Amino acid sequence: MNRPDRNLQPVNLPSEWHPGSWRSRPALQMPVYPDADALAEVQEELRGLPPLVTSWEILALKQQLAEAQEGKRFLLQGGDCAETFAECTSDIISNRLKVLLQMSLVLVHGMKLPVVRVGRFAGQYAKPRSADMETRGEVSLPSYRGDIVNRPEFTAQARVPDPRRMVKAYARSAMTMNFVRSLIDGGFADLHHPEYWGLGWVKQSPLAGDYQKMVAGIGDAVRFMETLVGTQIHDLKRVDFYTSHEALLLPYEEAQTRQVPRQWGWFNLSTHFPWVGMRTAALDGAHAEYFRGIRNPIAVKVGPSVTPDQLLRLIDLLNPDDEPGRLGLIHRMGAAQVADKLPALLDAVKREGRRVLWICDAMHGNTESTSNGYKTRRFDNIRSEIEQSFDIHAAAGTRLGGVHLELTGEDVTECTGGARDLTEVDLERAYRSTVDPRLNYEQALETAMLIVRKHAQ
């Protein structure tokens, strides 16, 4: 919360918490590092490096999320399931930024609300896995846990967790942040020049007409306003962009957790808006312990097995003061279960009068495997989960304040369906994800358009 008195003086400092207090709790999904001294050395090195984000930015985002809770903004959170070191390239970063900017333009224009833009990048390198070991034929090796931990190749050497990879992940995050900040500060997101972030493909897309019409309309509106006030409106030249990742690898997150001058408490300065994944969100687990003590806005993934009582206890633990903008709940039930599972949670939170930002992750409850062995998601299921979520919130008297999506600015074929109606056979053409299937640029833009249509109903 951004009230100055609250920034300087805690209402309640979390009791007996410190950045390493998670170590006294069961920590799921942690790699076993073979060399404890090497791990300690890396943590020491990370603690000495400059932070990636500042407490001012974190508190500004918290304020925006508080406004989203009140229906005055809408959150767009998106990016890859997992970043990789190899894909820290100019094209991939700028294309992902372009598609997020285009989606946000569609949302701002259609919903008539400012959008909070949060990328799933600059740190999204650690992955939870369903099994500790992966078996192929006779051979069992530790699972790949994201580039921050080990390498994906199926060799014994590649799968050994290497703490030095944390320093590499940190450096890649810094490079990504630096490039995104430079693009935005240099005018990449300038509303006077939406062509800067136009993607070549839009011209060939079945969605091109709608998108171009909207961009032209915005251009007219901008020129009209500027004629009216007699000068260029500088606020239209840049946007705020924030980062998020799943704060899964606790030794890494701990080393990024710091105190800053003239602020009470502790901040995770590796990202603005970390979230706890579904597999590690247990009330008595190490991740909940870590998250309760940092001052960042945080989010928790909420899957179909969570009961109203568990959710309320988690809210008490993570946001005991009911601070505005502090807590996002990212429900990810799947199109088939959302109508059954979500209402009781909404009712319980509403009944207790707790302040949360409800966010729909329409990806993770809709993952399936094809007969030819690909992990995929059907666009129709993603659409359905988003549309149902809007309806379920409306019926409960709560508000869907944002979406959380896995997407890329590349022309991949990982999810089926969408405007081009990709089929299972198409998946072979450009399936690149090493983890979950992402919306391609066109499916991502289509998702923004369907959100607008649904919101208008």
Ligand code: PEP
């Ligand atoms: C993810 O966001 O990539 C993820 C693993 O999600 P969840 O924790 O919801 O399964």
Ligand code: MN
């Ligand atoms: Mn994922």
